[in-house]
Amino acid sequence: MMTLDQKRAFDTVYYEYHSEVYDYVQRKIQCSYTAEEVVQLTFIKFWNNRETMPENIDTRVQIFQIAKTVLIDQLRKKYSKKNSTHLAIPVMATIAEPVNHDVTNSVNYKDTRARIEKLLQMLPPVRKKVFELSRFDECSHKEISQILNISTKTVENHITQALKYIKLYWCVILLLSLPVYYL
DSSP, X not given: OOOHHHHHHHHHHHHHHHHHHHHXXXXXXXXHHHHHHHHHHHHHHHHHTGGGXXXXXXXXXXXXXXXXXXXXXHHHHHHHHSOTTTTOOOHHHHHSOOSSOOHHHHHHHHHHHHHHHHHHHTSOHHHXXXXXXXXXXXXXXXXXXXXXXXXXXHHHHHHHHHHHHHHHHHHHHHHHHSOGGGO
């Protein structure tokens, strides 16, 4: 049970930051229902973890970090519940350099390639190498297996796992940057 002082402390923090956090989340996803849900979960998580929060970090910073984490978690849950067929990211299409070299396509290509390379940095070294050889150097599974001295089945497994990882996080990136009516 919450004491009166604890309730006042919670109310103070909640009313000080609620609308600002709501506006932040609403701008990201443009869905008032989900934004309110994320805000509620943010303050619940903040309150439940208040004892372990570092005192030297500003409350506002902590709340917004929690909100960002909760938002990503909610988007991941939403994505994982959906069948990925209509949201599947054609990874090869995003990696291949555009044929039309106008400025917009060039910028989009460089941005996409940079984001994918950041995602690849998080993969285990062998999986990253297999993926790069397959997708960037266009090596066959057999060629990769010979280069790395692993079986073709292992090559297939590494590529499958890399694509699953990239697809999951790529969709989160897209969901954070697109208005809700695209979902």
